[in-house]
Amino acid sequence: MKSTLSDRQAAWAFVLGCVAVTIGVLAHLPMFAMARAMNYRLVGMPMDAPMLIGMGLIVVGTLVAAWGLLPRDVAAQRAAAADIVVAAPEDAALGPAHWGLMVVLVVALVIDVMKPASLGFTVPGMVAEYGVPKKTVSLVPFFALAGTVTGSVLWGWIADLYGRKATILLSAVMFVGTSICGAMPSLAWNIAMCFMMGAAAGGMLPVTYALLAEMMPSRHRGWSLVLVGGLGAVGGYFAASGISAVLQPIFGWRILWLSNLPTGLTLVLLGGLIPESAKFLLARGRVAEAEAVMRRFGARARRGAAAAAEGGRSHRLTGFDLYGKLAALSICALSWGLINFGLLLWLPADLVAKGYSVGVSSRLLAESALIAFPTVFVAALLYSRWSTKGALATMIALTLAGLLLVLRLELAGSGSPVWPVALLIVGTNGIIAIVLPYAAESFPLRVRARATGWVAACTKAGGLFAQALTISGVALSMGTSSLLVMVPTALSLALVAWFGRETRGRDLRELDGDT
Numbered sequence: 001m002k003s004t005l006s007d008r009q010a011a012w013a014f015v016l017g018c019v020a021v022t023i024g025v026l027a028h029l030p031m032f033a034m035a036r037a038m039n040y041r042l043v044g045m046p047m048d049a050p051m052l053i054g055m056g057l058i059v060v061g062t063l064v065a066a067w068g069l070l071p072r073d074v075a076a077q078r079a080a081a082a083d084i085v086v087a088a089p090e091d092a093a094l095g096p097a098h099w100g101l102m103v104v105l106v107v108a109l110v111i112d113v114m115k116p117a118s119l120g121f122t123v124p125g126m127v128a129e130y131g132v133p134k135k136t137v138s139l140v141p142f143f144a145l146a147g148t149v150t151g152s153v154l155w156g157w158i159a160d161l162y163g164r165k166a167t168i169l170l171s172a173v174m175f176v177g178t179s180i181c182g183a184m185p186s187l188a189w190n191i192a193m194c195f196m197m198g199a200a201a202g203g204m205l206p207v208t209y210a211l212l213a214e215m216m217p218s219r220h221r222g223w224s225l226v227l228v229g230g231l232g233a234v235g236g237y238f239a240a241s242g243i244s245a246v247l248q249p250i251f252g253w254r255i256l257w258l259s260n261l262p263t264g265l266t267l268v269l270l271g272g273l274i275p276e277s278a279k280f281l282l283a284r285g286r287v288a289e290a291e292a293v294m295r296r297f298g299a300r301a302r303r304g305a306a307a308a309a310e311g312g313r314s315h316r317l318t319g320f321d322l323y324g325k326l327a328a329l330s331i332c333a334l335s336w337g338l339i340n341f342g343l344l345l346w347l348p349a350d351l352v353a354k355g356y357s358v359g360v361s362s363r364l365l366a367e368s369a370l371i372a373f374p375t376v377f378v379a380a381l382l383y384s385r386w387s388t389k390g391a392l393a394t395m396i397a398l399t400l401a402g403l404l405l406v407l408r409l410e411l412a413g414s415g416s417p418v419w420p421v422a423l424l425i426v427g428t429n430g431i432i433a434i435v436l437p438y439a440a441e442s443f444p445l446r447v448r449a450r451a452t453g454w455v456a457a458c459t460k461a462g463g464l465f466a467q468a469l470t471i472s473g474v475a476l477s478m479g480t481s482s483l484l485v486m487v488p489t490a491l492s493l494a495l496v497a498w499f500g501r502e503t504r505g506r507d508l509r510e511l512d513g514d515t
Contacts, residue, residue, distance in 0.1 A: 010068040014169070017065025018268055020057045021177045025261050027054030028183035032254065040252040042185040043129050051183070058177040065173045069166040094220055097275075097296040101215060102224055104273045105208050106231050108168065111263045112204035113236020114243070115175065115197055118256040119144055121244040125253025130187045135471060142467045143191050145341070147198020148460040154199065156206050156453020160446060164211040165276040167449075171207075172271060174200035175264030182257030197260070202460065205229065206452035209440035213448070214277060215297050222504055223384030225437030230376030233432065321499065322443070326451060328495030329439050330458045332396060335489040336431045337462020339399065339424060342469070343406070343481050375426055379433040388441065389500040392434045396493045399427030403482045403489060410479030432459065441503040 027050040035042050119141045126137045151171075159167040178200060181193035209225060216224050240256070247255045275297070281290035382391040402423030409420055436456055443451040 013068030014065050015068075017061045017063070017068060018173060018176070018265075020061025020064065021173055022061075022261070022265065024054035024057030024061060025176060025179050027051060027057070028180045029258075031185075032183050032258065040254055041129050042183065042254070043131075045185045047185065051180075054180070058180065062170075062173055062177055066170055069170050070162050093298070094217070095296070095298065098216060098220070098224075100273065101212070101275070102228050104270055105212060105228050106235065108267055108270055108274075109205065109208060109229065109232020110235035110239055111175070111267050112171075112201050113233050114240040114263070115201045115260065117237045117240035118244065119194075121240060121248065122253040122256055125248070126187065126190070129253075132187065137187070138467065138471050139191055140187075140194050142464065142471060144194040144198040145460050145464045145467060147195040147200075148202030149198075149457045149464060150195075151199035151202025152206060152453045152457035152460065153450075154453075155202065155204070156210075156450040156456075159207045159210060159449035159453075163276055164207055164214075164449070165271065165274050167207045168204065168211075168274060169268060169271040171200050171204050172264055172267035175260050175267060177264075179258050179260030179264065181260075182254035193257075197257075202456065205232075205436060206440070206456045207449055208232075209436050209452055210449040211274070211277065213437075213440040215275070217298065218506060221441065222388055222437065223380045225440060226380040226383045226433050227376065229437060230379065230433040234376060324495065324499035325442055325501070326454070328492060328499045329435060329442070329455045331488050331495060332392070332431065332435055332492035333455045333458035334462040335396075335399070335485060335492055336428055336435070337459045337464070338466055338485045338488070339403075339428050339462075340432070340459075341463025342466025343403075343424070343478070343485060375429040376433050379430045383434055383437070384504065388434075388438055388503045389496065392431070392438055392500070393493060393496050395427050395430030395434060396489060396496065397427075398423055399431060400486065400489050400493060402427055403486045406482040407479050407486070410477060410482070435459075438503065441506075442501065 031042065031045065031048065031051060032040060035045070123134065123137050123140070126132075126140065127134050130137070155167050155171060158170070174196065178193055178197035181190055181197060184190045184193060209229065212225055212228060213221060243259055244256060247259070251258075275293045276289075278290045278293045278297075281287075281293065379391060379395070382394065402420055405420035405423060436452060439452045439455045440448060
């Protein structure tokens with residue numbers, strides 16, 4: 001009875017927290033509506049009392065929702081479930097529960113990715129409204145990326161400690177709260193709120209991969225991870241561009257942030273369709289709920305020796321091997337961030353400087369970007385049907401080849417940029433489609449979300465460094481940039497070849513050693 005009462009109190013606390021956050025956001029909309037006659041320009045307007053009260057409600061509501069989601073007596077619960085292993089048999093068939101989970105997680109990732117993807121569409125509007133140089137406005141994406149780095153590490157730690165579903169729901173509540181960025185009258189407030197938005201968005205991807213890896217049967221795990229992550233990423237960018245094209249001409253750039261309110265609430269509602277980890281439910285003493293989840297997903301729970309015997313040959317990942325693999329994937333992720341948020345963004349200007357027209361360089365990148373969508377399916381096929389380690393190494397090698405061709409193009413001073421750009425687009429899209437699923441399959445349960453979150457943080461850290469160079473005014477030639485990025489890219493390829501392990505079809509229980 002005490003457990004039931006506690007759970008009811010926690011559920012009501014979460015609901016009340018969500019209501020408070022929503023009311024806090026709605027309190028900012030009257031000022032936005034009053035600015036209609038000024039094309040929704042709020043610069044210089046003072047923050048009124050309802051807005052200040054709304055900000056207080058958002059902070060209090062987020063804390064109350066967090067209190068409702070996070071469990072009590074964590075140490076005792078973790079000790080009680082320390083030797084429990086929950087996993088689906090390798091040959092389990094995919095059922096409606098698996099397909100439904102994949103659809104829900106794709107939608108969740110689309111909502112998650114479209115937040116940082118909207119940054120590029122808001123910068124021109126900010127420059128015009130605030131009357132500051134583009135270099136100053138670049139602080140917004142810089143701090144948003146800093147938030148995603150922080151969020152990826154923080155949410156991974158929370159997910160390993162408090163559960164996957166609770167972390168996703170808390171991130172969704174923060175999405176709702178950070179939508180007030182669209183009503184902030186000053187650039188400083190926008191920068192602060194975009195940091196919080198990035199912190200909320202940064203952890204969704206690694207937690208989603210960790211949850212999906214634990215729910216899918218071994219033989220279906222690889223392709224489902226790559227496909228869900230890839231479709232979520234591509235869909236997020238399409239959603240951001242679509243909202244910008246439809247709504248920004250009417251409501252201005254601020255609507256891209258205010259749209260976090262309905263999309264964040266949608267994510268909260270979708271949380272009801274996302275199952276909690278069965279092991280986490282067992283740790284809380286909710287045996288009936290854990291058994292129901294396991295029945296839906298064809299999973300079984302075993303303790304200690306039984307789990308080890310059923311898992312077969314041990315492939316425990318500890319010590320030097322664990323940290324070596326973490327270093328390999330971290331450097332790979334860092335290289336991707338340097339290319340995606342640095343080299344590819346600088347490339348159009350460099351092509352124009354070499355004599356190519358703006359139209360040609362823009363069309364080249366746009367047409368090459370179309371490769372991103374089929375690359376997701378190719379990566380999923382290679383990852384699931386050929387080799388997980390081999391697929392990642394191949395994509396790194398393609399990226400390295402693209403960098404070599406960019407260097408050659410720079411040294412020659414002329415030539416076609418088609419192959420360098422195409423190889424970079426294919427390689428980098430393949431890397432981001434594979435590296436996080438591979439991380440989720442490569443680390444033991446106790447540190448899975450944290451390790452995947454750290455690798456995700458490294459993808460943004462590379463971009464953070466590239467943006468810092470732009471803000472500081474450091475201009476590097478394409479040759480110098482490609483040469484510098486080639487070093488960590490080549491190092492990551494060597495480390496993946498050395499420390500990487502094949503995960504295709506393997507039971508994740510084999511990884512669970514003393515960590």
